[in-house]
Amino acid sequence: MFRSRSGLAAGALLLAASLGLAACGGDDGGSEEGADAKVLTLWHYEAPDSAMGVAWNKAIELFKSSHPGVEVKFEEKGFEQIQQNAQMILNSDSAPDVMEYNKGNATAGLLSKQGLLTDISDEFTKRGWDKKLSTSLQTTAKYDEDGIMGSGKAFGVPNYGEFVTVYYNKKMFDQYKLAVPTTLDEFTKVMDTFLANKVTPLAVGGAEYPAQQIFYELALAKSDRAFVDDYQLYKNKVDFKGPQLTYGAQTFTDWVSKGYIGKDSAGIKAEDMGVSFTQGKFPILISGSWWYGRFASDIKDFEWSTFLFPGNTLHPGSSGNLWVVPEKSKAKALAYDFIDITMSPEVQALLGNSGGVPVAADPAQITDPKNKELVETFNKISTGDGLAFYPDWPAPGYYDVLVAGVQGLINGSKTPDAFLGEIAKPYNENLADLGK
Secondary structure, rough: OOOEEOOOOOOOEEEEEEOOOOOOOOOHHHHHOOOOOOOOOEEEOOOOOHHHHHHHHHHHHHHHHHHOOOOOOOOOEEEEHHHHHHHHOOOOOOOOOOEEEEEOOHHHHHHOOOOOOOOOOHHHHHOHHHHHHOOOHHHOOOOOOOOOOOEEEEOOEEEEEEEEEOOOOOOOHHHOOOOOOOOHHHHHHHHHHHOOOOOEEEEOOOOOOOHHHHHHHHHHHOHHHHHHHHHHHHOOOOOOOHHHHHHHHHHHHHHHHHHHHHHHHHHOHOOOOOOHHOOOOOHHHHEEEEHHHHHHHHHHOOEEEEOOOOOOOOOOEOOOOEEOEOOOOOOOHHHHHHHHHHHOOHHHHHHHHHOOOOOOOOOOOOOHHHHHHHHHHHHHHHHHOOOOOOOOOOOOOOOHHHHHHHHHHHHOOOHHHHHHHHHHHHHHHHHHHOOO
């Protein structure tokens, strides 16, 4: 996501610059590179009150304790700024030493192909990260020479998971005597009830990632693992006018015409979408697990919970974003030390207890029942091979293509057929560039 998310939450990017660090005993080989550096520049883009922001701040604190004399400098930036300028920045002397970056072919895969990221395969095994991550979670950490995820060298370490789910306002559901839906048909009947009472059912952010993830959820309602592998991993050609994507585009358009999705949502950003849900203005929000911790802390006036998109066995989701080490990093050994701390039991447990989805935590250390339920849901999806990644991953620049395309569906400037033709073009051009 963008993520998104990609969340996104994914909507804010934090730039922590110039962490002056002294080395603390090095490993052999590649770990020694930059071990005597005095400064470590670190970027991450999580809001300070999000689960990841809380955990990464703790990791910085632990890092400073284990590396005496650390000076921490912190500067906030925006997610979109890094999303659009990463290639230019990482190819300059302004490149950080370690950064959180969006995973997938169009982002981390593209940077690895361009030689802008360090191959950390040796550290990946030496530090045991390969043992802490399940096979499915390692999909986004490895990229081949074409920048396609799932195989090849390790270029990043994910230390949290994420997935798209349905958040709902229990107070509003109870007001209209509505049960949690288990099928898509039941879900539409729930939304019909809200409409009958002059309530727009869905909080949607059409100006950023959230709307395209609803489109993808609908396409996944008619999909199987073979389709996901074809779309994301280029196993076979994708028919953009086939049943999966056609259903997603047409049903999304129907949801707009019925009023499930407000036509004014085309200009709404993810942050404003999230705030509207916390204020109780909408009964339902379909978005990522990255909102979970924030909703837990911000929502005071009503009870809320989640359910998976009804009827789907596949869901947008994957490992979280990656910690990557830019090739121009001057403090690679220290960067590896920091990544290792984010994988430590203490930080992983804090992540889980703050509303995040840790990938290497002891479940017994997750004490909050609500947070434990979130982790258990992710584990259920992951172990059931239900992670379908995100719709904007397959091609460079695809995020912006999908945002504009889905905005067209919302404001009525594009038909489903035109939308599908529009998103097929850059996807197929990317395949041609790869010789596929």
